[in-house]
Every structure is written in structure tokens, then in C-alpha cells.
Amino acid sequence: MIHQYRNNGYNIVLDVNSGAVHIVDNMVYDLLEEWEKEEKDKQAFLSDKDCFLDKFKRKYTQQYTDMEIKEAYNEVKKLMEEEILYSEDEYEDYIKQFKNRETVVKALCLHIAHDCNLACRYCFAEEGEYHGHRELMSYEVGKKALDFLIRNSANRRNLEVDFFGGEPLMNWQVVKDLVAYGRQMEKMHNKKFRFTLTTNGVLLNDEMMDFINKEMSNVVLSVDGRKSVHDHMRPFRSGKGSYDLIIPKFQKLADERDQTNYYVRGTFTHNNLDFTNDVMHLSELGFQQISVEPVVAAEEEPYAIKEEDLPLLFKQYDELAKKIIAKNKEGKGFNFFHFMIDLSGGPCVAKRLSGCGSGTEYLAVTPWGDLYPCHQFVGDEEFLMGNVFNGIVREDIREQFKKCNVYEKPKCKDCFAKFYCSGGCLANSYHFHGSILDCYDRGCELQRKRVECAIMIKAALAE
Amino acid sequence: MKHIKTLHTRDLKESMKKGGCGECQTSCQSACKTSCTVGNQSCENKK
Numbered sequence: 001m002i003h004q005y006r007n008n009g010y011n012i013v014l015d016v017n018s019g020a021v022h023i024v025d026n027m028v029y030d031l032l033e034e035w036e037k038e039e040k041d042k043q044a045f046l047s048d049k050d051c052f053l054d055k056f057k058r059k060y061t062q063q064y065t066d067m068e069i070k071e072a073y074n075e076v077k078k079l080m081e082e083e084i085l086y087s088e089d090e091y092e093d094y095i096k097q098f099k100n101r102e103t104v105v106k107a108l109c110l111h112i113a114h115d116c117n118l119a120c121r122y123c124f125a126e127e128g129e130y131h132g133h134r135e136l137m138s139y140e141v142g143k144k145a146l147d148f149l150i151r152n153s154a155n156r157r158n159l160e161v162d163f164f165g166g167e168p169l170m171n172w173q174v175v176k177d178l179v180a181y182g183r184q185m186e187k188m189h190n191k192k193f194r195f196t197l198t199t200n201g202v203l204l205n206d207e208m209m210d211f212i213n214k215e216m217s218n219v220v221l222s223v224d225g226r227k228s229v230h231d232h233m234r235p236f237r238s239g240k241g242s243y244d245l246i247i248p249k250f251q252k253l254a255d256e257r258d259q260t261n262y263y264v265r266g267t268f269t270h271n272n273l274d275f276t277n278d279v280m281h282l283s284e285l286g287f288q289q290i291s292v293e294p295v296v297a298a299e300e301e302p303y304a305i306k307e308e309d310l311p312l313l314f315k316q317y318d319e320l321a322k323k324i325i326a327k328n329k330e331g332k333g334f335n336f337f338h339f340m341i342d343l344s345g346g347p348c349v350a351k352r353l354s355g356c357g358s359g360t361e362y363l364a365v366t367p368w369g370d371l372y373p374c375h376q377f378v379g380d381e382e383f384l385m386g387n388v389f390n391g392i393v394r395e396d397i398r399e400q401f402k403k404c405n406v407y408e409k410p411k412c413k414d415c416f417a418k419f420y421c422s423g424g425c426l427a428n429s430y431h432f433h434g435s436i437l438d439c440y441d442r443g444c445e446l447q448r449k450r451v452e453c454a455i456m457i458k459a460a461l462a463e
Numbered sequence: 464m465k466h467i468k469t470l471h472t473r474d475l476k477e478s479m480k481k482g483g484c485g486e487c488q489t490s491c492q493s494a495c496k497t498s499c500t501v502g503n504q505s506c507e508n509k510k
Contacts, residue, residue, distance in 0.1 A: 021470040028466045075464050083476075084469065090476065098483050107489040124497075156485055158507070160492045196492055220494050263494040291494040337494050340503035343472045347504050348482025352475070356490045356499040374491060419475070420502030422490065428497070443498060451502065462470055 225278020359401025376427030
């Protein structure tokens with residue numbers, strides 16, 4: 001299976017199963033496009049050579065000479081022989097066996113505070129309450145969560161704990177105490193805790209910044225971009241915007257982290273389809289690690305991304321990609337999370353195809369210690385898996401998530417992007433289709449576009 | 464090659480041999496929380 005596309009003047013051919021990326025001239029591009037139309041297997045490229053090339057020559061007689069076509073054919077053939085073009089998908093049995101291995105837990109999303117000091121319009125957590133009531137996690141519950149993680153992590157050394165909310169800074173003392181407890185425990189159990197924190201910045205002060213920069217391996221700072229965009233979607237309950245309060249603090253925090261291991265993370269909606277301007281605004285403010293992503297919202301919400309918005313959003317991604325290349329060449333580059341792709345050192349195929357890990361190696365913990373497959377399922381009693389005191393009691397839920405991988409998802413079968421999204425977000429699939437084995441289609445379309453842009457950027461920067 | 468330039472990429476088939484150690488970052492712990500992005504993550508087991 002290949003995926004070929006043109007973007008920003010580059011002819012790109014992705015060999016889906018090997019992950020190889022080829023930048024080809026127009027002739028090879030046309031040759032492969034014609035070959036795709038034949039709908040024949042790889043062997044036929046050799047056996048039906050004369051017939052196919054005759055047809056191709058007749059069609060392109062004005063553009064390419066016979067000699068050039070022969071050269072192109074031989075180069076394509078060589079890549080096929082090297083198994084970096086039309087390589088076979090040999091992973092299905094491997095992934096199924098991989099998914100059957102013993103389940104370990106390696107990451108927790110700790111809902112340290114089901115409360116928030118902002119009233120963001122698109123909040124999936126309903127201003128921190130998650131269909132429930134306001135509550136802060138106690139130190140005791142948090143300790144039990146870390147104990148549960150260590151107990152269920154088998155021989156995994158790197159353990160991840162994300163302080164999430166609501167707004168985690170509303171329960172700051174417990175965050176600090178749990179980090180101290182984790183540091184104590186990691187020595188005893190030969191583990192390494194990687195703490196992360198997601199914050200809206202409202203309560204952020206110097207003492208917190210010092211602690212965060214010392215202890216958190218990553219920090220996510222929520223900001224949507226331009227002041228008008230941010231203040232419209234992320235107001236205080238009074239209606240007042242939060243931009244002016246948080247921006248100077250986020251700038252200070254990012255600088256003190258040497259502009260690494262953090263993201264300013266925004267959400268764009270139907271209200272700011274020109275989100276490239278928000279990304280560039282964040283870049284102009286000095287941020288070098290930027291993530292701005294589409295809102296996931298029910299169709300009836302006025303701010304939801306609509307089907308008819310997609311062509312405009314594709315153009316926005318194209319525009320953003322070009323701007324990132326230009327900035328990079330000026331030496332003023334920044335990372336845009338969804339365009340980051342590690343072609344040479346990226347994850348193994350097991351990671352790429354086995355799914356996000358929710359419900360198995362990644363779990364969310366409520367302030368009172370209940371366990372859910374991930375933060376997006378919190379509050380949906382159907383997915384309550386157990387608690388940190390007694391462990392997982394709903395093995396059936398865990399099994400359901402454990403079996404989920406790209407080969408169990410019919411929509412992923414012919415999708416080139418499956419090696420980059422691992423089948424997508426299971427919660428989105430469930431919320432839009434009632435099954436974790438489906439896909440959130442609009443998200444998939446945007447994901448495919450982002451992967452195309454990400455690869456194009458690599459091609460441009462490789463020149 | 465005259466007509467094709469191939470970028471350096473990780474051999475995914477080869478990655479089956481030593482892959483799956485699970486030490487790398489969980490997708491949702493990075494920045495997204497509403498999508499799943501694995502292509503940008505780094506492998507922690509490059510032996």
C-alpha cells in the first residue's frame with residue numbers, strides 16, 4: 001500500500017507498511033498513479049511490465065521519452081525489491097500477540113481537582129465537574145493511586161503521572177506532597193516517575209513555577225492564541241477574559257524551562273477557523289513549543305467544527321506548514337505538536353499500531369479514587385473499572401480496551417495514517433459512534449492532513 | 464537515483480524484533496488529550 005500526494009511543490013510517496021518516504025519527480029509520480037489504477041499486485045509490476053509501460057508511454061508521449069520512462073521504471077522496481085515500496089503488511093499477527101501480553105499500568109491521569117476557576121465554553125469536563133460534583137483529591141487517595149501504579153507496573157521503569165483537572169493548581173499542596181511521595185517511592189522500587197501538569201495558569205505564581213520547573217518533565221499551558229479568541233472561549237465565570245493574566249506567567253515559565261519540555265496548548269473551534277494566526281501569535285509571543293488542535297464537540301454546539309469547515313482547515317494546515325518551514329530557515333523555528341514527526345527515531349511498530357493504551361496501561365483516577373479508561377470517560381458509570389483501593393474489578397472493560405488495535409478497526413484498514421495515530425482516540429470513537437472500534441471521522445480527516453503536512457515539512461527541510 | 468530521493472526513516476519491520484518495551488511516553492500524556500498522536504514520539508529503546 002502506498003499513499004501519494006502533492007504538497008507545496010513536492011511529490012511525496014509514502015510506503016505505508018515500511019514507513020519509507022520517497023520524494024519523486026513528476027514522471028515517477030505519474031507512473032505510480034497509473035500503476036495504482038491498474039489495481040494489480042506487486043508481482044504484476046514485473047510480469048506485466050511491457051503491457052503497462054506501453055500504455056504509459058502512449059499516454060505520456062508528449063512529456064517523457066522512452067529512455068526516461070525506462071529509468072523511472074527501474075528505480076521503482078529497485079525500491080520494490082528493497083521492500084521500501086509496496087511492502088507487505090506483516091504486522092497483524094504480531095500486534096495481536098503483542099496485545100495479549102500481560103497487562104501493566106504505566107501511566108495515570110490524576111484528576112487532582114474536579115473544580116476550575118475558569119468557565120471555558122468548550123470544556124469536556126463541564127468546568128471541572130465531569131458530570132459529577134466539585135471535589136479535590138486528598139493526599140491519601142493520591143498516595144493510593146501512586147501505590148496502585150507501582151504495584152501494577154511490573155518491570156516498567158518509566159512511570160507517568162499527569163496532574164490534570166479541572167485545574168490542578170487549585171489543589172497545589174497535594175500536588176507537591178504527591179511528587180515528594182513519588183520521589184521517595186521511586187528509589188525504593190527502582191522506578192522513575194515522570195510528572196506532568198496541565199494548567200490554565202490563573203493561580204500560577206513564582207513558587208509554583210520553581211517547583212514545576214524542577215519536578216515536572218512536561219507541562220501543558222492552556223492558551224488558545226490571540227487575545228480575542230482566547231478571551232471568548234476561556235473566560236472567568238464573571239465573563240472577563242483570562243489572557244492578560246496568564247500570558248506573562250506562561251512566558252516566564254517557558255523561558256525558565258529554556259523553551260523545552262512544555263507546550264502552550266490551545267483549542268481552535270468553528271469561531272477561529274483561521275487558527276494559523278493563533279499559532280503564529282503564540283510564536284510571536286516567544287513560545288517555541290506549540291500545540292493548537294481542533295475542538296471535539298457534539299454537532300449541535302455552535303463552536304463545533306463542521307464538515308464544511310474542512311476544506312478551509314486543510315488550507316490552514318498547508319499555510320501553517322509553509323510558515324513553519326520559512327521560520328525554520330530563518331533560524332526562528334518552533335515546534336508545532338501535530339506536525340512533529342520523528343521519521344528516523346520514532347516509535348516501533350508495536351507502539352504505532354497497538355492503540356493509545358487507554359483502559360490498560362493508561363488510566364484516569366477521579367478525586368475519590370475511581371478508575372476509568374481515560375480522562376474522557378470519567379463520569380460515565382458504564383466505564384467505571386474499579387478504584388485505587390481495590391484495583392480493577394471490571395476485567396471485562398479492560399479486556400475490551402486491551403483487544404482494541406488498528407486491525408480491529410475496519411475504518412483503519414485502508415488508511416495510510418494508521419502508523420501515526422495508532423487508530424485514533426477511543427473516547428472520540430465512542431462518543432460519536434457508540435463503539436471504541438469505530439473512528440471519529442472528522443478527526444481522521446484532519447489527522448491525515450496533518451500527517452501529510454508533517455512529512456512534507458521533513459522533505460522541505462531535508463533539502 | 465535520478466528520479467527518486469528517499470528520506471531516512473526507521474525500518475518498521477526491523478522494529479518488530481526489539482520493539483514493544485513500553486518505556487516510551489503514553490500518547491495522551493504529551494499535549495493532546497483529545498486525539499492520539501504517536502508518530503512524533505521518540506523511541507526509548509534504540510539498542
